[in-house]
Amino acid sequence: MPIEEYPQILGVYSLQVEEVAGMGGTSVKHAQVTYWYVRALGPERYEVQPLNIHHVPSGIRKEVAELEFLKSYVPEPAYYRTHTVPALKTLARKIAEGEKFFKEGQLDDAEREFLKALMIDDLNVRANFGLGEVYAEQKEFGKLKKIVDTLMGISEAFQEEQRERFNTFGINLRKNGHFDESLRFYHRALEFNDRDENVFFNIARVHFDKGDRVGCVEHLRKALDINPGFHEAQKFLKFCEGSRLAKSPRA
Numbered sequence: 001m002p003i004e005e006y007p008q009i010l011g012v013y014s015l016q017v018e019e020v021a022g023m024g025g026t027s028v029k030h031a032q033v034t035y036w037y038v039r040a041l042g043p044e045r046y047e048v049q050p051l052n053i054h055h056v057p058s059g060i061r062k063e064v065a066e067l068e069f070l071k072s073y074v075p076e077p078a079y080y081r082t083h084t085v086p087a088l089k090t091l092a093r094k095i096a097e098g099e100k101f102f103k104e105g106q107l108d109d110a111e112r113e114f115l116k117a118l119m120i121d122d123l124n125v126r127a128n129f130g131l132g133e134v135y136a137e138q139k140e141f142g143k144l145k146k147i148v149d150t151l152m153g154i155s156e157a158f159q160e161e162q163r164e165r166f167n168t169f170g171i172n173l174r175k176n177g178h179f180d181e182s183l184r185f186y187h188r189a190l191e192f193n194d195r196d197e198n199v200f201f202n203i204a205r206v207h208f209d210k211g212d213r214v215g216c217v218e219h220l221r222k223a224l225d226i227n228p229g230f231h232e233a234q235k236f237l238k239f240c241e242g243s244r245l246a247k248s249p250r251a
Contacts (some may be wrong), residue, residue, distance in 0.1 A: 007039040012051065012080035035079060038069075048073070055083040055109040056091055058121045061156070066201050091120045091127075098130050110134050123150075124155045129169050136176045148181050150174075167198060182206050197223040198203040201233050213240055 002247035016033050036048040038056035044066040044234045049057040064073075073169045096112035107188035111134045117127035157166055166189055173182035189196070207215035220237040223230055 010038040012084050013038050014076050034090045055087045056121050058123050084238045095126050098245050107134050129165050133172050136172045152188050158189045179206050179210050197226040197230055
């Protein structure tokens with residue numbers, strides 16, 4: 001038998017909760033229905049995420065026990081097919097167009113497409129990363145800071161599946177001279193995984209570009225503590241320690 005691959009998208013489910021308004025003999029019961037995007041994380045594990053007003057999943061994901069899920073959540077295939085699937089396709093298209101324009105150097109067009117995507121889902125990780133990269137290239141620090149602040153509050157931006165994206169974003173911040181924002185971003189990533197040698201290496205690069213050789217050496221050593229065979233970090237550390245400007249933090 002084939003091995004099941006997870007996570008699996010199950011579609012949209014509704015959750016009905018009865019609420020009581022008023023007191024005593026004047027109390028009135030009414031049902032509140034909310035809609036949730038559901039993924040199966042494993043054979044007995046389910047993850048739900050609320051839909052926003054544009055019918056796309058947005059906001060905090062939470063895991064629900066199997067018994068609670070089966071008892072409380074009702075599949076809504078028509079809703080999913082009619083509302084969520086078209087909205088997700090529109091969102092994906094706008095993000096893809098934004099990323100294409102960015103690669104082509106058409107920053108204004110890229111900005112426009114990412115902003116359209118964020119009108120559908122203001123917490124979308126890809127769209128926020130993309131818009132942030134545009135503002136970094138444009139040297140729009142005020143706008144960039146708002147994007148960084150938004151991303152710092154989205155835990156999904158720092159999950160394993162986003163590792164390449166947040167590393168690239170941090171590198172772009174550094175290359176465009178936004179050192180403090182880059183450091184904020186990488187240190188936030190360490191809150192989710194403090195054993196990622198690449199994050200420590202990238203932090204070292206930021207300190208190097210800031211002229212802080214001590215901080216650079218310190219974080220290179222942390223990267224090598226995690227992965228002693230990290231050749232790029234070895235060469236960088238050798239260069240720094242061979243420089244007369246380098247000062248060992250362990251001295």
